[in-house]
Amino acid sequence: MFENIDTPAVLIDQIRVEANMKRLQDYCNAHGIRLRPHIKTHKLPGTALQQIKCGAVGVTCQKVGEAEIMAEGGVGDILITYNIIGKSKVERVRALNDRIDLAVVADSDFVVSGLSNVLQNSTKPLTVLVECDTGMRRCGVQTIEAAMQLAKDIDAAAGLRFGGLMSYPPTGRISEVNTWLDEAKSLILTNGIECPVVSCGNSPDLELWHKAPVVTEHRAGTYIYCDRNMILQGVATEDDCALIVLVTVVSTPTKTRAVIDAGSKALTSDLSLKPGYGLIIGHPGLDISALSEEHGHITSDLPHRLQVGQRLRIIPNHVCPVSNLFDKVHFVRGEKYDQPVSVAARGALT
Amino acid sequence: MFENIDTPAVLIDQIRVEANMKRLQDYCNAHGIRLRPHIKTHKLPGTALQQIKCGAVGVTCQKVGEAEIMAEGGVGDILITYNIIGKSKVERVRALNDRIDLAVVADSDFVVSGLSNVLQNSTKPLTVLVECDTGMRRCGVQTIEAAMQLAKDIDAAAGLRFGGLMSYPPTGRISEVNTWLDEAKSLILTNGIECPVVSCGNSPDLELWHKAPVVTEHRAGTYIYCDRNMILQGVATEDDCALIVLVTVVSTPTKTRAVIDAGSKALTSDLSLKPGYGLIIGHPGLDISALSEEHGHITSDLPHRLQVGQRLRIIPNHVCPVSNLFDKVHFVRGEKYDQPVSVAARGALT
Numbered sequence: 001m002f003e004n005i006d007t008p009a010v011l012i013d014q015i016r017v018e019a020n021m022k023r024l025q026d027y028c029n030a031h032g033i034r035l036r037p038h039i040k041t042h043k044l045p046g047t048a049l050q051q052i053k054c055g056a057v058g059v060t061c062q063k064v065g066e067a068e069i070m071a072e073g074g075v076g077d078i079l080i081t082y083n084i085i086g087k088s089k090v091e092r093v094r095a096l097n098d099r100i101d102l103a104v105v106a107d108s109d110f111v112v113s114g115l116s117n118v119l120q121n122s123t124k125p126l127t128v129l130v131e132c133d134t135g136m137r138r139c140g141v142q143t144i145e146a147a148m149q150l151a152k153d154i155d156a157a158a159g160l161r162f163g164g165l166m167s168y169p170p171t172g173r174i175s176e177v178n179t180w181l182d183e184a185k186s187l188i189l190t191n192g193i194e195c196p197v198v199s200c201g202n203s204p205d206l207e208l209w210h211k212a213p214v215v216t217e218h219r220a221g222t223y224i225y226c227d228r229n230m231i232l233q234g235v236a237t238e239d240d241c242a243l244i245v246l247v248t249v250v251s252t253p254t255k256t257r258a259v260i261d262a263g264s265k266a267l268t269s270d271l272s273l274k275p276g277y278g279l280i281i282g283h284p285g286l287d288i289s290a291l292s293e294e295h296g297h298i299t300s301d302l303p304h305r306l307q308v309g310q311r312l313r314i315i316p317n318h319v320c321p322v323s324n325l326f327d328k329v330h331f332v333r334g335e336k337y338d339q340p341v342s343v344a345a346r347g348a349l350t
Numbered sequence: 351m352f353e354n355i356d357t358p359a360v361l362i363d364q365i366r367v368e369a370n371m372k373r374l375q376d377y378c379n380a381h382g383i384r385l386r387p388h389i390k391t392h393k394l395p396g397t398a399l400q401q402i403k404c405g406a407v408g409v410t411c412q413k414v415g416e417a418e419i420m421a422e423g424g425v426g427d428i429l430i431t432y433n434i435i436g437k438s439k440v441e442r443v444r445a446l447n448d449r450i451d452l453a454v455v456a457d458s459d460f461v462v463s464g465l466s467n468v469l470q471n472s473t474k475p476l477t478v479l480v481e482c483d484t485g486m487r488r489c490g491v492q493t494i495e496a497a498m499q500l501a502k503d504i505d506a507a508a509g510l511r512f513g514g515l516m517s518y519p520p521t522g523r524i525s526e527v528n529t530w531l532d533e534a535k536s537l538i539l540t541n542g543i544e545c546p547v548v549s550c551g552n553s554p555d556l557e558l559w560h561k562a563p564v565v566t567e568h569r570a571g572t573y574i575y576c577d578r579n580m581i582l583q584g585v586a587t588e589d590d591c592a593l594i595v596l597v598t599v600v601s602t603p604t605k606t607r608a609v610i611d612a613g614s615k616a617l618t619s620d621l622s623l624k625p626g627y628g629l630i631i632g633h634p635g636l637d638i639s640a641l642s643e644e645h646g647h648i649t650s651d652l653p654h655r656l657q658v659g660q661r662l663r664i665i666p667n668h669v670c671p672v673s674n675l676f677d678k679v680h681f682v683r684g685e686k687y688d689q690p691v692s693v694a695a696r697g698a699l700t
């Protein structure tokens with residue numbers, strides 16, 4: 001299978017992609033939640049358009065460069081969930097805002113001022129959501145009072161429009177997250193400011209967000225491909241995993257040790273809940289116990305029975321960085337495949 | 351400094367690159383060791399040519415694709431230290447062998463047969479070295495007898511020429527490695543086969559290879575830039591580090607926690623000897639304690655005193671994968687810099 005594809009290679013099963021896409025869209029539709037998938041997982045404008053055709057309201061990006069590439073590919077509604085800092089980036093945001101429906105986030109006055117300085121004379125205001133730290137301890141304002149104050153600042157800033165609240169939530173704490181965001185929203189409304197959007201969501205808590213009624217928008221990313229982490233978290237099965245890395249055994253130095261042609265440059269050195277750097281499909285007794293840049297080290301307790309030249313299929317621990325390591329990916333349907341597709345938003349770091 | 355460069359960005363100090371290059375070349379010259387630097391660290395044909403101009407005999411690549419890009423850039427002597435498997439890759443090796451001085455390695459009959467099948471009618475034989483496992487437990491034949499047998503097989507194979515021995519050695523075990531390779535070489539000579547090259551070397555044992563008299567060739571890679579791992583191993587200082595990642599503080603949620611715009615997509619999730627994902631130049635009290643894809647989490651015991659918008663310079667744990675994450679890098683000399691340079695061999699995975 002796939003003999004004409006040189007390894008290491010990424011294969012993406014479109015049948016599984018479509019099933020994953022539809023499943024979450026159906027869930028969101030059933031609960032009246034708007035889906036705004038994160039493109040970090042696939043980085044493909046074509047797949048973003050498929051998600052929108054399936055019912056998503058738009059997409060989420062992390063970088064201005066990613067949003068530019070998605071807009072170029074035809075996506076018309078984008079939320080950048082990142083503090084955009086520096087005149088040149090904000091000018092790119094302004095240019096993008098003139099072309100599409102765009103929103104960004106802010107968690108400090110510094111970010112709001114930087115946006116307003118460039119946008120103040122714009123004919124079209126830029127929508128800005130307040131990023132809230134509801135327990136993840138990454139970015140975000142720390143209190144509901146700070147959220148309210150920043151909403152006021154955005155509301156008052158020339159060229160900006162307050163769009164609502166946004167949080168990247170900690171896994172498994174839906175109720176706490178809902179309370180935080182609900183109280184913040186109420187405080188903002190009390191201050192006479194509308195709060196149309198409350199954007200939240202992640203893949204580990206994929207189909208639990210209806211338990212957070214304040215949330216209007218779900219931003220899952222990984223669900224489109226799934227990965228070993230999602231399997232270990234109990235929210236996906238091996239059969240849901242749409243992206244696999246096709247590799248070749250290049251050496252079998254001993255009966256319990258083999259080497260594949262995919263190392264950290266193909267599988268990423270991202271760790272998982274369990275030891276090992278990926279799941280080898282069909283070989284439950286084999287572990288990817290270590291990676292160097294171009295070598296994956298397979299070890300086993302019993303003899304591995306692998307042969308040099310043999311091909312293996314691996315589900316990565318974390319699928320999103322894998323999409324960032326391959327210039328091209330192969331779309332497959334069962335055993336059929338076409339020419340590789342460019343990962344257009346790969347490496348869009350700024 | 352570097353205000354016009356958007357972050358995250360890679361800056362490469364050419365003054366330090368040249369000093370690192372010259373220092374190791376001087377060492378090799380003084381001890382009669384031929385230097386064949388590994389391009390995995392920089393992935394830049396221009397830098398490879400600089401290394402050769404400085405006295406290197408050629409370069410080392412890990413992938414056929416990297417070697418093709420280096421040859422295209424003008425490099426005329428390349429060793430690919432990888433088992434090349436599969437007809438299409440071996441055909442590319444044959445085409446490359448017709449253009450430049452090329453050598454590859456093998457650690458099994460399977461690899462030797464695959465090479466010979468394609469090269470047997472070539473007018474120019476392909477040089478093949480035997481990869482030896484001298485303690486690293488990655489690829490390589492396991493015994494000196496197996497090395498001798500494979501040397502015989504290569505010597506007898508149509509279209510191939512036995513070139514010598516190659517090992518990626520374990521750190522800090524020069525004497526053991528020397529014994530292994532010396533005994534293997536002697537056994538091969540006893541069997542009437544010449545063994546012109548014994549290729550070894552790494553950056554952690556940078557200037558120790560004169561203690562292994564059997565070694566004729568040194569393949570260090572990381573020495574050209576150095577990194578936090580080399581500092582922690584005691585073979586480089588902060589001032590030797592030529593590649594730094596320029597980042598911006600995007601959020602300061604609390605007095606002891608800040609967030610930068612470089613996560614695993616910029617710094618890699620490669621771990622180091624000590625906790626933390628990089629060294630923040632000039633801020634010894636700050637730790638990069640965690641990474642998500644686009645966020646670096648800085649934590650400190652005392653208040654960090656960082657401001658949103660402030661720029662920081664980071665020495666990565668492991669510099670080679672960082673070169674693989676950026677499409678372009680900025681060459682700098684002190685505070686001067688030009689247009690960014692394309693990392694030509696980035697992502698050449700096959």
